[in-house]
Amino acid sequence: MKKIIIIGGGIAGLSAGIYAQQAGFETEIYEKNSVVGGQCTGWNRKGYFIDNCVHWLTGTKEGTDLYKTWENVGVLGDDVTVLQPDAFYSVELDGETITLWKDLDRTEKELLALSPEDKKEIKKFIANVRMAESMKMPTEKAMDMMNIFEIMKFGLSMGDMGKVIKEYGRINVGELSERFKHPLLKAMIETFMAKEYLAYSLLVSYATFTSGNGGIPEGGSRVMALRMQQRFEDLGGKVYTNTGVSQINIDQLRSAAGIELADGRLVTGDYIICACDPDFTFQQLLNVSYMDKKLKAVYDDRKNNPVISSFHVAFGVDGMLEELTETLLFECESLEIGTQTTNRMSLKNYATYGPNIAPPGKTVIQSQFIQYEQDYDYWVNLAENKSEYEAKKMAIANEVLQRIEAKFPAYQGKIEILDTWTPMTYHRYCNAYHGAYMSFISTISSQTTMFSGNIKALDNVVLGSQWQMNPGGLPTAVIMGKFAVQRILKKDKRKR
Ligand SMILES: Cc1cc2nc3c(=O)[nH]c(=O)nc-3n(C[C@H](O)[C@H](O)[C@H](O)COP(=O)(O)OP(=O)(O)OC[C@H]3O[C@@H](n4cnc5c(N)ncnc54)[C@H](O)[C@@H]3O)c2cc1C
Incomplete structure (x- = not known):
């Protein structure tokens, strides 16, 4: 053998x-x-479980x-039970919130109600998400091992995906956000993934979720x-x-x-x-x-061909934080993380991941901030002095905590920092190139x-x-x- x-x-x-x-x-x-x-x-921390991967499994x-x-x-x-949340993510700006629901009709209705002047772009976006539901990956054979007929057959099996690529495959997420007039719709497009990603990546991700093909x-x-x-x-x-x-x-x-x-x-x-x-x-x-x-x-x-990584903080919450269902992206007081300055942050509630995530009546929430290759260099340099590196991580984690408490005042004193990790962590743990946990961005x-x-x-x-x-x-x-x-x-x- x-x-x-x-x-x-x-x-x-x-x-x-x-x-x-x-x-x-x-x-x-x-x-x-x-x-x-x-x-x-x-990994486990202080009686909680920090899940650090699956947001959706295609x-x-x-x-x-x-x-x-x-x-x-x-x-x-x-x-194996597959959990299927109702919402992909929500974005909040100037007191208004918009959600990308699993139910695409509901999303369309709410986006149109929010901004009738964006009707043309909204309709196009929704129609293309629907078409992107037919997106497939080759699972039988690697593309370079297929013959021409197999490649053609595979292409045809993707239905209208070609149209989506034609429409959204030549602009990036940042440019797509510019097509919308309403500031909240712009934020909805540009804050979920790095703005350098080709726009169709966002549509395909959302389509995976709406089609029921992206559960946990x-x-x-x-x-x-x-x-x-x-x-x-x-x-x-x-x-x-x-x-x-x-x-x-x-x-x-x-x-x-x-x-x-x-x-x-x-x-x-x-x-x-x-x-x-x-x-x-x-x-x-x-x-x-x-x-x-x-x-x-x-x-x-x-x-x-950039790669990206993240700075993360995980918190244990004494309570379920029901006000936060899934992922919310919202404005906050300015924060400096690595070489980036941001006044927006994300928060995800892991209550939907099942009972083993936290003790009864408690939950885990996490914030994740995009970091680029220059940030990886920043953390590598800082990590040369371990105590400075640790102190910086904790200082940022405390600042993030303050912003969460400002957002959810009823939880003041009920949220504790569980752990914080950086692009360096991915390099140390997996030998990951520039701290990236996904491959190159197209x-x-x-x-x-x-x-x-x-x-x-x-x-x-x-x-x-x-x-x-x-x-x-x-x-x-x-x-x-x-x-x-x-x-x-x-x-x-x-x-x-
Ligand atoms: C925060 C986060 C969220 C994510 N969310 C999603 C998501 O929602 N959906 C999704 O599809 N993907 C997601 N991903 C990406 C996903 O985790 C990766 O794409 C996937 O796990 C990569 O698998 P891999 O086996 O190719 O690489 P790796 O996971 O990097 O595996 C490589 C392995 O090689 C080992 N190794 C390295 N060097 C050596 C050595 N010298 N000797 C022995 N072993 C070695 C490493 O320790 C590691 O175990 C996420 C990742 C992160 C970190």
Whole structure:
């Protein structure tokens, strides 16, 4: 039986492991952290649970191809309840609030009532969200492994998605907000995701939610990853946690013999799947000369292919904060975070995530602030002095707390800081490139958005990671894990 070594036990690595076991390989996953899941994780603090990933999981609608993939890897199924909130998010400005509801008709009605003068743009936005509900990802085969007929068939299966891309694929979120006249509608468009994202990203995200294909598996992110580990182990795979990999050993011209672990041990195998960050893979585990030219060009062009991260604070609340249903974006007194100054903030109530999130009668809320690559540099510099770094994080967390108490005065003294983390945390925890927990943003000037998992100069090493398709995310991670195994099957001259 041939053996596959997988570096990284995030969603992509676990997915690769499951598909590899199903294809009859002997499979071992090496994960540097004490628990699998990578970015898809959560942790306990002061009797609360901080969920730090799934806001929506694309593929929760039964019958879709992606649902079948999640079902195969143990994330979804008859025994898993999917939570489906009513609202995607709400935005408040100058005392008025608007919500993007799951019910698209209700959203349309409320947007039109708010701003009749934006009727044309609102109608177009709603009609395109409806069309974007047919958006799909390739789940059967990687695009670069499809023949022309398969590519055409896949394109046709997406219905009117082409029209959405035509209308909203050449402007970014910031430009889309400018098409609206009402300040609250502008804010609704521009404050949910970074303004550099192509506008259709916002429509597709909302469409995933309105179509019922973007729910939250009960238990949240950590439970989801642990279910995948269970599935992998049930199939006979082995997971080694707390076991970092320090390099891939190349023994012959085009072939790797195995890996070297951080403690110096050597592990041999027939194939290797790099399911960790590709920048780390090529800079540390291999050598940058192995990097695909297209991918290298994207890393080299920081202006047109930005990555983003976040500064987060989580709070425990003595009470359910029912006034806050899901995510609210609102104005606040100015805050400085990294190199950014903002007078808007987001707050999400995790009460909907189920009873295990907090003790009875209590809940967890979180604020998340966008951070760019210059902010990552800011935090890296600051972290050189650990006490200064910690003090800065806490100072910001306290400022955020003051703004929350100003917004919800009845909760003064009932909210405690649980934890705060920065782009540096993602780098430390997952070796994430510039602290990014998703892949490159597709901007108006991005040229490449998909990257092959093959490494030209190596026959038995492939990539399997969210970074192979912009903008990354859980569905990309799970299918790239699957495709990595397909690439190995092809190299092994096997169909399945
Ligand atoms: C706050 C937040 C919210 C998010 N919200 C959503 C959402 O709502 N929907 C969505 O689809 N996605 C969301 N994401 C993104 C999602 O978490 C990621 O896209 C996905 O988890 C990436 O999976 P991956 O396996 O490709 O990478 P990773 O999770 O980075 O996994 C790589 C693994 O490799 C390990 N590793 C690295 N170096 C080594 C080494 N040398 N040796 C051994 N192991 C190593 C890491 O520890 C890690 O476990 C969110 C992420 C965050 C942080």
